[in-house]
Amino acid sequence: MSSEYQLSLEPVTLASAGPEVKDTLAGAKKNLGFVPNMYGNMANAPSLLKSYLQTYELFRKESTFSAAEQEVIFLTLSRDNGCTYCVAAHSMIADKMSGVPADVTKAIRKGEAIQDSKFAALSEFTRIMQATRGLPSKKAVEAFLAAGYSERHILEVIVGIAVKTMSNYSNHLFHTPVDAAFADWSWQGQTK
Numbered sequence: 202m203s204s205e206y207q208l209s210l211e212p213v214t215l216a217s218a219g220p221e222v223k224d225t226l227a228g229a230k231k232n233l234g235f236v237p238n239m240y241g242n243m244a245n246a247p248s249l250l251k252s253y254l255q256t257y258e259l260f261r262k263e264s265t266f267s268a269a270e271q272e273v274i275f276l277t278l279s280r281d282n283g284c285t286y287c288v289a290a291h292s293m294i295a296d297k298m299s300g301v302p303a304d305v306t307k308a309i310r311k312g313e314a315i316q317d318s319k320f321a322a323l324s325e326f327t328r329i330m331q332a333t334r335g336l337p338s339k340k341a342v343e344a345f346l347a348a349g350y351s352e353r354h355i356l357e358v359i360v361g362i363a364v365k366t367m368s369n370y371s372n373h374l375f376h377t378p379v380d381a382a383f384a385d386w387s388w389q390g391q392t393k
Contacts, residue, residue: 202283202390203376210375212241221247225254235382239286239368242375253367260364264357270323272299274358276309277324278331278365285388286372287365289379292386310388322348330358 211217215236218226222244229236243250264271272295279287292310295301308315315321326345329337337345342355371377379387 202285202373204373206374207376208242208245208374210242210245212238212375213244214241218244219247222250225250233382235380237290237382238377238380239290239372239375242377243367243371249367249371253364256360256367257364260357260360264360265351265353266323266357268299269295269301269305270320271361272301273305273309273320273323274327274361275365276301276306277327278362279369280309280312280388281328281331282365282369282373283390284365284369284372285390286377286379286383287368288388289383289386292388293383296386319348323350326350326355327358327361330355331362335359 213219213222213226215223215226215230225247226236226240226244229240240250243253261268261271266274272291275291276288276295279291288310292306295306296303302317302320305315305317305320307313309324315324322345326337326341329341345355346352
């Protein structure tokens with residue numbers, strides 16, 4: 202999904218980057234082997250790129266969710282927000298790096314029921330938190346806690362929402378094309 206309005210700002214490249222983001226983009230190229238299209242776009246507002254990367258890194262390193270659970274959060278949010286770029290990227294990460302079972306990734310991408318009860322509870326609670334703007338019902342919280350999660354996890358879902366809000370919304374406005382590294386996981390908003 203893309204915004205009706207498309208930002209006209211050109212992606213920032215290593216060659217065009219100012220001093221406030223040059224090292225950030227160079228670090229991405231060193232770590233990933235390329236500068237993701239999303240980063241080049243976000244670099245037009247250095248505070249956006251830096252906030253995104255810092256919050257993403259903190260979520261990955263300090264969250265008490267497993268790597269697979271983190272990916273379920275990111276995929277759920279990206280799919281619900283209709284972000285074709287992030288669904289592709291996080292599907293690749295789910296398959297190649299985070300250990301998300303293939304049937305869970307497929308279910309999230311298609312908007313189908315997740316068979317694993319714990320992943321299902323996490324995905325559902327993430328949706329509820331986003332849809333209610335952080336005002337889940339007592340029943341929703343109790344169901345999440347009964348699935349084996351804690352109140353700390355509730356707060357960590359908020360961090361995941363913050364990360365995906367930054368990336369999904371900027372991708373909508375830029376109409377960010379999927380990088381070649383994620384192309385095999387392209388997603389066009391398929392539903393059931």
